[in-house]
Ligand code: FES
């Protein structure tokens with residue numbers, strides 16, 4: 049089967065049930081997409097599939113056939129997506145492990161609705177756990193990015 | 198080098214043996230010193246750094262290199278798990294040596310404590326133990342560069358000065374860049390400590406400013422930062438392990454053939470369990486090695502392992518809690534005794550007795566443990582997210598029967614640590630499996646279920662507190678019994694009660710100003726692996742003590758903050774060393790540097806209260822709560838504001854934390870730690886719950902092991918750092934924010950609702 053990852057065509061011939069997460073991480077070495085829970089509960093593996101935020105651990109390879117996947121590595125050619133810039137301006141990360149997933153989720157949210165209310169932001173971001181507890185800054189950074197997207 | 202367990206035990210029992218920083222030796226440089234600077238020795242204080250394996254090293258020949266283009270490379274030897282020490286310690290070096298931060302590169306040291314000094318990134322020690330050595334290192338580097346320039350120009354050292362990445366000849370104004378001086382400076386011997394002159398703090402460019410972002414910031418936002426789970430080595434295989442669901446269980450049978458049928462599975466290997474005390478030895482089980490993680494996971498599902506559960510199969514949290522309660526209700530072993538508690542309680546006008554319970558908890562670092570090991574020609578190479586690269590090196594060497602010098606431990610970034618990644622069982626699994634594969638690189642991946650079910654758990658604890666009041670409402674007696682299985686059960690035959698180390702974590706060091714005071718422990722057997730979790734036993738000790746203070750204040754109709762200050766008593770040094778029976782563990786640091794100072798404790802209480810607007814009128818269903826704890830030699834008070842709705846849902850619109858960690862090197866990272874500690878504290882208060890049934894952990898993933906999510910509260914945390922000069926010794930930052938949170942929160946819940954919660958987590962107790 050064929051899919052696109054960060055605009056490049058890719059072929060996959062293994063177990064169609066394999067989650068996209070392991071194809072990205074083990075086969076393409078795109079390890080910016082993190083493994084946190086494996087069952088759609090933490091958001092660490094968030095990528096965009098045809099522009100929508102999707103948990104890479106919860107979508108099988110067979111369901112990505114013909115689709116276009118964007119990972120954190122492909123979000124912006126120079127790392128200067130407004131969300132990435134806001135994350136740096138607000139010094140959001142502690143350990144950083146959850147942050148690619150947070151950024152991908154936030155970028156999808158703002159792409160869809162840059163006027164998202166505080167409640168909508170929190171509701172959408174509630175699927176992304178940060179065990180270090182950077183929530184206050186994640187929220188602040190999204191508000192900053194919203195002005196720029 | 199001392200073995201680590203021994204070091205832990207020695208540290209527990211040692212007192213006042215601690216010397217200063219290890220001298221680097223070498224020649225004394227003749228140099229005159231600028232008047233704003235002070236000689237190193239006069240300004241240094243003793244820490245426990247020299248008592249740790251490897252001690253402290255500050256030699257620039259170890260830590261700093263400069264290339265001819267002027268790029269300064271600074272080694273960072275502690276693991277980065279989110280506290281920022283990987284940035285903050287090199288920043289100290291750069292500032293002291295007058296380097297331009299934009300021209301500094303940071304490289305991570307492999308595990309080698311003989312070379313780099315202690316690397317055990319634990320106990321909130323990185324800044325506390327290394328701010329001085331890193332200042333010395335930077336200052337020594339500066340002096341070597343200055344000396345090299347003076348030699349080149351044939352002038353006196355007193356006429357040259359390092360300034361912003363170059364050395365200037367003051368009389369003529371000519372200068373040479375650090376790059377030009379690099380080779381000559383590197384050839385110089387390290388100056389003796391006596392001759393080193395530290396910068397005057399008024400000259401700092403980076404230290405204490407909070408303007409330097411973490412070094413990995415850009416990489417993190419681009420997905421380029423590499424963690425233990427992310428390692429790729431040529432020819433690498435992937436493994437997952439089916440571990441015994443009960444600690445000390447053994448696999449009796451399994452279907453290797455079924456696992457081998459899964460495409461991509463290469464091998465099925467049995468790992469033997471290690472009897473307790475097992476230190477960090479693997480739990481054993483059955484490993485499946487495959488060409489990718491997914492195949493390994495599918496192979497493991499096919500194994501159908503039958504287990505012999507062994508002696509811990511009867512571990513049941515509900516029953517165990519009853520047993521702990523019984524222990525807590527009868528006289529225990531006396532750990533600290535002042536006055537006559539029995540007589541005082543017998544003669545008290547009023548006696549108040551309360552019990553507090555905290556269940557097991559688990560770190561659930563966002564990155565589950567993972568490690569990769571390769572063995573080539575009798576030499577092992579490790580890539581792993583470990584908090585203790587030095588200890589890991591020794592443990593891998595022992596496990597494989599190699600010399601330590603034949604083991605290289607490369608330290609990746611850690612996707613959270615909180616104490617879990619101090620225990621290198623996951624690395625030892627990878628070492629054993631690489632050997633099974635003839636030395637081929639093997640990455641052991643822990644899934645979230647593995648992480649939650651096979652942890653080193655924050656200990657369950659039961660606290661029973663009895664207070665006696667006289668007719669005027671003064672607390673004249675305090676008897677506190679603490680019952681909790683000990684983490685020392687990993688290292689020695691189970692002591693069946695808290696060790697000195699655990700008791701020193703906020704129980705027997707209490708400064709409470711009560712004339713009759715007795716602290717006791719009751720018996721509790723470890724039926725699983727107990728591990729340290731961010732701030733460790735400070736959590737239950739602070740929860741019980743600070744909740745009890747709130748309860749007494751309510752009983753007496755007193756203002757909780759005023760009553761707390763009364764319990765702390767006047768500003769003074771409280772020295773419990775003579776009334777503690779088993780020795781006072783002062784976090785491994787010398788008492789004289791870090792005594793128990795109630796003046797500082799009072800100050801954080803007053804500050805947090807003031808910033809929070811303590812005493813303000815709040816609508817019905819809202820309340821403020823306060824708590825304070827000295828932990829990791831820092832003083833932290835927190836005021837939590839809660840709003841409880843009619844369905845019993847609690848939100849936390851505001852938190853104010855006053856934080857006294859002595860001299861602060863990186864205030865911006867202190868704030869991020871305090872914010873994170875509030876989130877973890879609220880998580881503990883509301884959700885944290887690991888339970889055992891038939892010896893097995895009942896929780897699996899974030900569905901049933903709940904952690905705080907965005908919007909649940911603690912989104913408005915205000916950190917108030919107590920300002921100190923550099924003469925006030927730096928103390929811990931990573932952990933001390935956690936302990937006061939839960940009691941402050943529950944004191945606030947009481948203020949809002951009149952309901953007192955003594956049994957954690959909160960769950961739905963307010964809606965019942
Ligand atoms: S790893 Fe995919 S949601 Fe947690």
Ligand code: FES
Nearest residue numbers: 143144146178180
């Ligand atoms: S920054 Fe560590 S989990 Fe979010």
